[in-house]
Amino acid sequence: MKIVDEIAIDLEFITESADIQKEEQKYFQLNYKDNFSMKTVERYYLKNSLTYKAFNEIFYNKFYDVNTFVLENFTSVASMYRRIKKVKPLLDQFQLKYTSYEKVSLEGxxxxxxxxxxxxxxxxxxxxxxxxxxxxxxxxxxxxxxxxxxxxxxxxxxxxxxxxxxxxxxxxxxxxxxxxxxxxxxxxxxxxxxxxxxxxxxxxxxxxxxxxxxxxxxxxxxxxxRYHKTDNAVSLLMNFAQHHNQELFVQATLYWMETFIEHFTVTLDVEEYGALFINLLHLHYFILSFAGPATLFKEDLYQKRLEMHETAQIEIMNQFYDRLMENQAFAIVFERREILIGRYHKLLKQTIDIANRDTIKIKIFSMINDDPYLFSQIKRLFIHVELCSKDEEAELIITDRLYLTIKKDIKDIFVWNSVPSKSDYDRLSKRLQEIYFTKYQQQNKLLLKTLLSEV
The missing domain is CATH 1.10.1790 (PTS-regulatory domain, PRD)
Structure with missing residues (x-):
């Protein structure tokens, strides 16, 4: 009760957006407005804590000795050393060491x-x-x-x-x-x-x-x-990577890309590959530059975001990460799993457009030049189709006759009537479904689709 009373008094100084009221001597009620942020309360208590004050003084080289500090902050030496003892394991992660010779500082x-x-x-x-x-x-x-x-x-x-x-x-x-x-x-x-x-x-x-x-x-x-697929800097940074192709952060990124493409049997377009590679390159460089966790006091939001997805997505991401760990040459990079796995997941979701990937490339030949209308009908029939550009290779050519200009294996040609009938559309639907199933229903491709789904 006393603690809650003290918090209620503190809230009066911390924010105007919330207050605590005692209801009929039985319980307390927190009343808050839409603009109330609990982070504001957290920050107030954090910056008034002894640990924060001590480390803030160390940053500015003002922490001369523990005895002076405890007197100024109305605490005891024993209490201060208990706090320091708790922080030492955290400092170890940053390769820093607490010292108190002539004055208190961090060695490293x-x-x-x-x-x-x-x-x-x-x-x-x-x-x-x-x-x-x-x-x-x-x-x-x-x-x-x-x-x-x-x-x-x-x-x-x-x-x-x-x-x-x-x-x-x-x-x-x-x-x-x-x-x-x-x-x-x-x-x-x-x-x-x-x-x-x-x-x-x-x-x-x-x-x-x-x-x-x-x-x-x-x-x-x-x-x-963060580099996006249409960012002009991506191509320039690919040249940068070539200059550093023997550096560990580049080698680790190349290995990551090769493993990813093989693990999920996926073909990335130039923009996807470039953006994913460059973002990973910088992430791996940063990981190799600094020792220590990615966050203090708080949970890692990237990790939390991954853990909020369905179990299947988490398992797939872990399976892929286990695959990365198989190569001991890059263990120094990939051992930082708790930092990297959530960031990898976010990069994949941001970079790879799985919705537009699952298509069958087609070309249409028509005696009466009815291509746009025919494509719209096919699209209504089977949504996962895309018209090829002039220079692209079609997976299926749909035509009303075997023109001399068609340079394609006969098995990849579908012939229907000049004005297609219902039975023609039924035949085409079955053919497209067969191609789609063969192309996209492989287990590893389904895993990638699950991983990058919106769920």
Whole structure:
């Protein structure tokens, strides 16, 4: 009862969209408006927790010793160490270590430090508030607009983390992985000028230090972008992949594509292949760049989304992932199953259009040039048909006679009357169903269709 009373008082400060009322001394009622968000309440308690306050001070190099901290926050040393003990296993995942020599800090690479703090701040605020004190959101936004960097709240957070740490003198170390990543990237020269301009505005770093910061940040921002089938950058990035074809993230992506195509016996068109390959490429690069989970405090929304699908879809996705795991050469990539499986599932659903894939390509020859009308009739008869373009190979030619211009095996030709009768349409319906069943009812193709269904 006392806890609920305290929460009711807190709600008065947290939001105007909800309140707790006691009903007839028997139970409590939460009243809320349509615009009430429980995340607002979560954020309030999180940022006022001792753990949050301690790690926030570590980010800014302000955590000098535990004794001072506990006095300022009206707690005990024992209570603080209990919290630290609980967090240590999480830090291990990021290859970071809590130390308290001259002052409290986290030991590890600056790269890992920044990744941890991106998740720390992002999963605390989800872009609903600005947690950074050394750089203002408005200033960064103004500079992004000035140099024409596409807006994204996550990009803003990464910029704020890198700029804040640079201002504190905690600089990114050279690493060949992101140095090589920028070497043959088609947009690095243009994008680096924009990022360097922002670093010069906010910091007094040397040109060499800004170059390292820019390479690091560019590689992250590139991985955060999602590439669509019609994106012009896809073909340029395919050339980028050729330059890096011996890199592990490229080799793992090639293996993924080969395994996927073989496992489901699917043929991808050029746009589907390109978009899927490039998005996977960046996902695998990011996985190899950072150690640690994909989220803090909260559940992984990609994993949760997958788990909300029907059991059959989850099982199919797991079967495919087990197939990926068979090649030990890429174990370092695919061992991060808890991060990747949900993201793979989302990419497949976004990229592959299974509804338009299940068609039979046909061509129609008619003495009275009645092709459009005949196709509309066939489409009403059997929906899974598509007219070939001029240069495409037809799976079935439908014609009223054996013209000399028809260059096709006789078994792939269907002949009917110049004005088709009902019996002609009945015959054609059976023929199309036979072709469709043979082509699409294979077990592995049915698995893919189930996996990518709207259910």
């Amino acid at each position: 690479t600056e790269k890992q430090f920044r990744y941890f703090y991106f998740l720390f701040y992002w999963n605390s605020y989800w872009g609903e508030e600005w947690p950074f004190t050394l750089v203002s959101r408005e200033e960064i936004l103004d500079l992004m607009k000035e140099v024409d960097i596409a807006y994204s709240e996550q990009v803003l957070y990464w910029l704020a983390i890198c700029l804040s740490r640079a201002k504190l003198g905690c600089l990114i170390e050279y690493h060949p992985m992101y140095a090589n990543f920028t070497k043959h990237h088609h947009s690095y020269e243009r994008s680096s000028k924009k990022l360097k301009h922002i670093f010069r505005k906010f910091t007094d770093l040397s040109n060499e230090e800004i170059e390292l910061e820019t390479m690091f940040l560019f590689s992250i921002i590139s991985c955060m972008r």
